[in-house]
Amino acid sequence: MAPAIELRGITKRFPGVIANEAVDLTVAEGEIHAICGENGAGKSTLMKILYGMQAADEGSMTVFGKEVHFASPNDAIDAGIGMVHQHFMLADQLTVLENVILGAEPMRSGGRIDFAAAKQHLVKVSEAYGLDVAPDELIEALEVGERQRVEIIKVLYRGARILILDEPTAVLVPQEVDELFRNLRELKEGGATILFIDHKLDEVLEIADTITVLRQGRSIATVKPADVTASDLAELMVGSELPTPETTESTVTDVVALAITGVTVTDEEDRTLVNDVSLRVHRGEVVGIAGVEGNGQSELVDAIVGTRAVASGTIFLLGDDVTRAPVRHRRELGLGYVPQDRQEEGMLLPAPLWENAMLGHQTRAPFAKGPWVDRAGARARTEEIRRSFDVRTPNVDVAAHALSGGNQQKLIVGREMTAGPTVFVAAHPTRGIDVGAQAAVWDAIRDARRLGLATLLISADLDELIGLSDTIVVMIRGKIVATLDPHDVTPRSLGSYMTGAAFESGATP
Amino acid sequence: MRRFAELPAWARWALYAALGVLLLTIVQGFDDTNRLTAASSSQAMLRWGMPILLAGLGGLFAERAGIVNIGLEGMMILGTWFGAWGALNYGAWAGLLLGIAGGALGGLIHAIATISFGVDHVISGVAVNILAPGATRFLSSEIFTGYDGGSITQSPRVPGVGHITVPVLASGPDLLGDVMRADVFFFSDVAGLTRGLATQLSLVTLIALLLVPFTAWLLWRTRFGLRLRVCGERPEAGESQGINVYRYKYVAVVISGGFAGLAGAFIVSPELSGIYLEGQTTGRGFIGLAALILGNWRPSGILIGALLFGYPFGVGLRDLDGAASHSLLLVNAIALVGVAVWAHRRGQRTSTILAVVLSGLAAMWYLVAEEVPDWWTDILPYVIVLVVLVFFTQRLRPPAAAGRPYRKGEA
The missing domain is CATH 3.40.50.300 (P-loop containing nucleotide triphosphate hydrolases)
Structure with a gap:
């Protein structure tokens, strides 16, 4: 045949x-x-x-x-x-x-x-x-x-x-x-x-x-x-061993870096998207958010980053009330952000890599000198990102759309990590990138965590969530319905929390 | 209320229309006028509404295929010139056809720019809008100046196609006329408005009205329509199923231009002007786009929008003492109360407050002023557009990919 x-x-x-x-x-x-x-x-x-x-x-x-x-x-x-x-x-x-x-x-x-x-x-x-x-x-x-x-x-x-x-x-x-x-x-x-x-x-x-x-x-x-x-x-x-996202010992401190209290987000028609969510992320801690897509995770992230207004509740970044602060203020306080849709929110596809590397940091060194763009500084930083995050590109002047999805993502993660954030909000940081790059991102998060980075991780990769997080919360219909210790869950049990099946079968959250 | 929602769409709309007429009947009583429900008003509404309807349907074809057509105005201008030229040389029907061809030519230019060269849709549309009056002026200077009674800005009088008056209802036994003359509250008003629609109905108007169900059938019942709509919703989905997206977009934009051209030919026909005059489209291509939005990208909605926009024109046209225009203010105030109630029930606080304030302003104007300036009915259609956009935008469902550049093979 x-x-x-x-x-x-x-x-x-x-x-x-x-x-x-x-x-x-x-x-x-x-x-x-x-x-x-x-x-x-x-x-x-x-x-x-x-x-x-x-x-x-x-x-x-x-x-x-x-x-x-x-x-x-x-x-x-x-x-x-x-x-x-x-x-x-x-x-x-x-x-x-x-x-x-x-x-x-x-x-x-x-x-x-x-x-x-x-x-x-x-x-x-x-x-x-x-x-x-x-x-x-x-x-x-x-x-x-x-x-x-x-x-x-x-x-x-x-x-x-x-x-x-x-x-x-x-x-x-x-x-x-x-x-x-x-x-x-x-x-x-x-x-x-x-x-x-x-x-x-x-x-x-x-x-x-x-x-x-x-x-x-x-x-x-x-x-x-x-x-x-x-x-x-x-x-x-x-051609190398399979990396795993396991973190070793806990580095959680008792300094609260990101404090969200009773945050509610509604859409234009007053439907509740995020319902009274309270979260604390300490320095040196990774908090993972699990949930089937469309259960309020991305709206919560928008609220933290400042691209969406909250209906009620407060957001504190390192002790500063930023509930109504503009995005740039939050970023300058040290908020790093990997958006979930890299092509829509993360990049300017027709722009060269070095310009893309500036996005979100355009007001600070090495990208800016007073009111001017520091081209040399921006290029040097982009080269640095390219090297340490293995962004495969002929040079930093090619347009972002010439890169494969994985390499685009590496550039975004590199851009945020090299800026030395204190709070890192990562929505699907390894989505669609290969195992090599995945390991690089995980390493970066782990290293930064050791140095006191507070990370909020949203991911659909349950292995990643379980492996990297110190705490996992589960969101359904905009509410946090469970707070779990990653040592106690498997991808399968976490999945049943995400779909709500765990609650129906009588298990206690 | 639930029983009402279960009624078929046509019955619901008939009820809405009856309610509207009832409102008009009551309101015009205060001002001692009958112009709001006169046969001549509805007749004028229909005539003024048709170019808007045709432009709106033209916009529908383009936007359902994913191309924003802001060049409708320019295509309409081409339609006026070619419509007049054709009618003068080859007769009224040829005028319509040539008007369509002229508009389609504008559509083709827009299609080449946006589809083949990826030019931003708005920029290309604006270019067509700038190009068209220049081209027609040149053509007039070359051709119309040589005609008896023609000049660089206008043509001689243009012949029209015929009319029909619906028998039994409006002629012969003239049933509607009888009811109208019987002068029974409300029923005579309905009869008057309806008789206006059935009397001296131009064949072009009839064609334009028939194009509404035809468009609905073509876009929602046929293979051509389904494929065209996919180009406006998710062209990559069409491409992955082997559909030639470029071809459908081209056809759609050329049809779009043809509709706008027909709208232009309608404007020069004796229905509205009976002559080609430079600048006579007066932005009706844009109002057509507004009707498209108001009509939520559906043919029947566009018809309603076009009539709604045509109505103030129809009322204002022969409203010599300004009483009817004055009454329209109260109609506006009451309609805005309706909007406020609607918004309140949906829990939209800002919208409710805004509607109440606007309604109050209209009511105050109505009470304070004895009569309103004659520009009021002229700008009313635009006011309606603004109000609709402010209050109902969230309910609208434009084609998902309209205005988005599309390149083959990037899926």
Whole structure:
């Protein structure tokens, strides 16, 4: 039997970078094949080539034994390949049905869409694979896990036999990951071939039948999960041991650096987003906030940073009442901040790196000399960040959008850490960055913690939360519902706190 | 209240309209005028509302495909010139078609700039708005100056397409006329307003009105419409399903320009002016955009918005003693009380206070002044736009990707 996909010698060059170099990949029909690698290892580029979004410079590609040349995703779809993107390709204000049938609409006469037939087919597909969705619901009303199901159905609706999933677990809580894996196994039962991109090694080992590791654009090895351990895989990926986020001894002092008392945040329509939250972060302490996304964490962070007004309550930064203080005042008091969306809030994408390195610190040395921008100082500092945080870039004058996501994130974290903050608010500081960079960020937080940094850490990576935090609080619907000692929790138990399941089953918070 | 919410949309809107007419009927009694519910008022409202409606629908096509079209005004200007030129040379119907073509040409320029070259939508739109009057003036100097009765700023009189009067209701048995003349409180007022809409109905007006359900059908029932809307909500989603986003955006913006051009041709038709005059669009392209916003990016909403904006014009037009305009002040005050109640029930304190204050000011003006200056009805549409934007912005759902630059392959 011909393999579902066979890639030979795929090479793709971008100006100044080789994204893929002579990559070989063989995916057997009906298997779950995982592609692992650090950020910038070329996983995404390879998948884009496979899905017809980019063309390879060299190499050949066969699908079910037939040589193919994709000029657009249309060709890939015709060949039976479907892609579930990491950032969902869904229009929020359209219904599930509209999103699913888009591009493959069943027609009646006169250009009309046959919505009845479409719905029938949708229900048939979703029942066949046990994927539960409501066709007439708007996407914006759905949870993340449901949206992902819609994405998968969208691909199946088109009759795809090969599914590419790009880091599908990045946005899910553990319970949702279980559900996804159950769905994937059912799909496999149904005869589908699944290509699964991930860098969470335990997940890969759990779900994959075969694993291919990419490093620096090359395919390094193809292994069976039974033959390897997580650390073997990590070594293949980075050529070093798997770092863990464990902190050693407690360095918590009794100096309160960040004190939040009874903070309530509401939106324009007076809905409560953050409900009477009180928190204390001491110098040398890391407080982690766990919660399913959209439960008030980001609004709380906005309130602390000063980009959102609080309805009531107080915020003290090192003894100063900053409840109504402007953002710059707070930053000058030593507030470091890693925003959750690096491209929206963290960077100016068209601006050079050295300008990006100034953001938030533009009023202080080495970026400013009186009212003037100190270009030399800014460049020198950016070089320093580049070196110590391993930001991979030809120089500091390239525009930020030329960097991969991981390198952008390293620049942001580096920018905040090198400024010597006393209070550090980090929203998903390691999201979407590779294990090497992750370790660098963790090290930076740990080192700073030893020197008395107070950190508020918001993360969806539960291992990271448990490993780094001295205290973990759980937020549901804007309220802190539990305060936990990280030594007493596992990712799984923490996940059940986050979804509220822990309370329903009668466990005490 | 719940029973009311369960009524079908058309029934709810009919009830709203009836309530509105009732309000007008009562209020105009204080000022001893009948202009607020006269047949001629509703007729004028319809005529004045149509260019706004067409511009609004044009804006709808562009923005649903993700392109902000602030150039509607300029495209409308092109429509006026080409509409007049076509009607003079090839007859009234050809005038409409050429008006559409002229506007579509403006749309094409906007499309090339925004879609192919990634120019900021507002900047490109403003460029079209600057370009259009210059182009039409040049064309007038080349062509209209050679016509009998034409000059560099105007054309000779332009012929129009025909009218119909709805039989039975407004002619022959003239049922509505009978009710109107019977002079029964409220019912005669409803009949008068309705008869105005059914009498001497221009075929262009009829076409414009029919374009409302047609647009709704096209955008929400067809494949073309679904794909176009995706371009305005999440173009990357369309691209990932193999949809040629650029093509849909192009088509949408050209259609958008065509609608604006038709609006321009409507303005030069005898319905409104019967002549091409430089500067005669007077910002109605922008009011069309306001109707688009007020109508929450939906065709029926745009129609309501266009009529709402056309109504003060219709009332002011023949309001010689100013009594009707004076009454409109009280209508405004009462409507603002409604807004205040609405805002209060949603717990929006600032909005409630603001609405109460504005209502009080309008009421005070009504009580103090014997009559209002004639510019009041002229600016009222703009005041309505401001009030709507201030109080209802949060309820509006613009297409998510409208105005966002889109480049293929960056998903």
